[in-house]
Amino acid sequence: MNSDQQNIKANETQEDLSEVLQVRRDKLAKLQEMGRDPFKQSRFDRDNSSMNIKNNFESLEGQMAKIAGRIMSKRIQGKAGFIDIQDQDGRIQCYVRLDAIGEEEYSIFSTYDIGDIIGVEGQIFKTKREEISIKASKVVLLSKSLQVLPEKYHGLKDQDLRYRQRYVDLIVNPEVKQAFLTRTKALKALRAYLDERGFLEVETPILNTIAGGANARPFITHHNTLDIPMYLRIANELYLKRLIVGGFDKVYEMGRMFRNEGMSIKHNPEYTAIELYQAYADYKDMMEITENVISHMAEAATGSMKIDYQGVEIDFTPPWRRMTMEECVKEYAGVDFSKIDTDEEALKIAKEKGIEITPGMRRGEVINAFFEEFGEDKLIQPTFITHHPVEVSPLAKRNADDPRITDRFEAFANKWELANAFSELNDPIDQKGRFMDQLRKKELGDDEACDMDEDFLNALEVGLPPTGGLGIGIDRVMMLLTNSSSIRDVILFPTMKPIEASHKAEEQN
Incomplete structure (x- = not known):
């Protein structure tokens, strides 16, 4: 069928559809005339x-x-x-x-x-x-429905249309509704797990005057009355730690975060995360909470701690595997950074292995780059990667035995980062130095580096007790629990390009 024939067929289909829609409107009009609106x-x-x-x-x-x-x-x-x-x-x-x-x-x-x-x-x-x-x-x-639902045996198959018209998707594709019911079960189990252990659910600002709490590019808006720029939060970490300073021992918040970054099957500009903080605890306590709470969510939502994801069995049963970042790099990249002490040595081996070098790059950042290049995609079963370099962990406490690394971990499964946690840095002098290093990176062109937060430094000077903090990416966990191949399948209304813009892009192509 040539393009002219396709256009004629499309026009005929549109005309037929318009007739059907008119019939429905005529039926409504008749009912209204009868007093049966x-x-x-x-x-x-x-x-x-x-x-x-x-x-x-x-x-x-x-x-x-x-x-x-x-x-x-x-x-x-x-x-x-x-x-x-x-x-x-x-x-x-x-x-x-x-x-x-x-x-x-x-x-x-x-x-x-x-x-x-x-x-x-x-x-x-x-x-x-x-x-x-x-x-x-x-x-x-x-x-009265004035639109026509997709035909029974073919359903709503156009993926883009399914996300745009989720209300229709939920009607005609029962498995979609089931995925979101599974999500609800998992979130109820998560909240119950924390509530039963004395955590208090709180709310913190979504509009911030400083983009802080994580390394990410923010969405920027403007407050007219105050005439200042404001940022949609990229994390709620710094506010929650202020609450620990204020005397709450266990707090958590689950809600939307916003990052002005790329979109993919694992990334949506707004997404759901939970962060929790516990006074007098450390990253090891957070590790225990992470494996227990995610396995609890899996069991509550699916009936088992073992799930099938795209044909691969993933076992969330605790305890999960633990390895340091340097151990992971040594195992999968064959480079032993315990024998590499200087930035110069690290940059030399990075060039030899084809790692991209960025301005001002240091030994710790090279280790992290090696991990991302050679280690991350090997982590199928749930695994804790611990002791990140201090250069990539601006808010984490230094390790007592080796100040070049931090008491931090990231949890991985199916090659994805699911959680990030650490013993919180509570030394205000060290924290100010970390913020200064972030500002140095920003000057070198890193638009994801953190800003200086003077009020947070003041809170640390008031006194933050030893604290463990944890953040979990809820949507990625839900992708695994619902066997969904895209993050858009677990967000009811994912971010979409406006239809007009999509049509323009198609015409240009």
Whole structure:
């Protein structure tokens, strides 16, 4: 088929669709003329659901029920018809007869379309084919669908359209709704785990005057009244540590973070993370919390600590493997940094191994680059990588035995970073030096480096007790628990390029 034929076919399809949409509007107009405007219905008194009826049929058989939902299929045969209606829990069949609801009501019922939302009152029974159903004595149109749902057997397959019209995706693809129900189960388990252990859930600002708490490029906005730039938070770390200074021993916050960076199957500009802080604890305590809470989430959401992700079994059962970053680099890159002491030696081996050199790069940053290049993609099963170099850990406490490294870890699974934690740096003098180093990097062109936060330094001078802190990327964990190949599959409304911009890009290509 040539391009002209394709255009003609597309135009014909659009015309046919427009006719169908007009028919639905005509039906609505007729109902309104009859005084039966569905949009004037303010409520429907439901007393049951599809799942409850199916799960408890033996005790409910013969009883009356009131349910409501969306028509997903319709089969009219003369004076009787079957429809399947879908509510939040699933689908159930309804049997509608002319002699049960009356001729006028049946005539109106016969005009209902797939996608319409109705209320049904009737008796619970089982058909000759043993299908649990409702024998309708009353059918009420609660909302008229003026659009056409995707066809049953093909569904909504266009991935871009699924993300843009998630409301349709949820209607026609049951597995999508199940993924988000799984997400909810996991998050409830996460909160319960922390609440039961004395953690207090708090809220901190999303709009910040300083972009701090992590190395990332922020979204910048402007406050008109104050006439100052403001930043959507890239992390909530520094505020939560202020609360530990203020006397709270265990706090956590789960919410949206914003990073003005690239988009991929693992990255969305806004994403959900949880950060928690515990006074008088260290990174080892955070390690225990991490493996326990993620395995607890997996079991609560899927029934097992072992999950199948894209054909690979991942076992979250504690304890997880532990190795230092230098050990990982030695194992997978064959370079032993315990024998490399200077920046010059590190840069030399980096050039030999093809590692990209950036301005002002130091030994610790070279170690981290080696890990990212050679180690990260080997970490399939849950693994803790510990003792990051101080150069890449501006907020972590130095290791007591080796001040070049920090008491920090990152948790990995399926090659992805899932969590980041450390014994928090509570030395205000050392912290100021770290901030100064971040400013040096910013001057060298690193637009992800942290800003100086004078108020946070003041909080540290007031006194931060020894503290363990942990951040978990919720969306990546959910990708694993729901066997989703893209982060967009676990975010209800992922960030999308406006349709107009997408069309322009296609035309230019």
